[in-house]
Amino acid sequence: MTAPILSIRNISKSFGGIHAVRDVSFDVHQGEILGLIGPNGSGKSTLFNSILGQLPPDNGTVEVKGTPVTGMRASKLNRLGVGRTFQQLSVFPQMTVLENIIVAGQEHKGTLTSRLFGPPDAGLTAAADQMIEFFRLTHLRDTPAGSLSFGQQKLVDVAMAFMAGPDLVLLDEPAGGVNLTMLAHLKERLIAYNAEHGTTFVVIEHNMEFVMSLCTRIVVLAEGAIIAEGTPAEIRANQTVIDAYLGG
């Protein structure tokens, strides 16, 4: 059997007396869309940041495709095929949609200066155009990203994360602040990308309707620990989960 694409073992992280993440272990397999949910303050962001090297855990290990990566910097993780999106948008507002996506594609090649001011190679422009078409943003290709709606900017943000051709992408609240029409489009495109490329997603999300219809499996955190794990249907019916949300 192949190694999980992501394996988290006994991760703990405290801030002073606050045990933000307590002994969390789970695996994510190639091609899964895993939702990570939990009430406010349950440790989701801290766990993400521990997986992604931004916040080295106090205890525990992280492996990507069987390779130990605990505490590894984001740039090195990128080279291992791991990408992420942030709650906050990371588009350059004054640059066009195309330029933003090209810059993201150049990220693993050269310095920030060469990325911003160097000539894009033709292959990269073609790849960026394909990505723009995939997300149905062709009509906005040459529009400054800052003049797009928030939901459209979120799509650009996700497209940027996909430009490095990652095998695993951690998405931090992709639905936050996005209107219903754009949300349906974002979900449909994420599912299509997963089906076409086999890319694995781990998604932190508060929007239950979005996460339950997007994900194949859900892990639920409360007070830093896993309280449930299962299919969306199992999680919806789980009394411990319902109590954790009502209690929160």
Ligand SMILES: Nc1ncnc2c1ncn2[C@@H]1O[C@H](COP(=O)(O)OP(=O)(O)OP(=O)(O)O)[C@@H](O)[C@H]1O
């Ligand atoms: N840098 C920090 N310093 C001190 N405490 C922190 C820090 N970051 C997080 N915490 C605390 O750790 C706990 C978990 O926070 P975390 O942000 O990981 O939860 P979350 O599930 O992502 O919450 P939300 O859904 O509101 O984003 C909370 O009690 C929070 O106040």
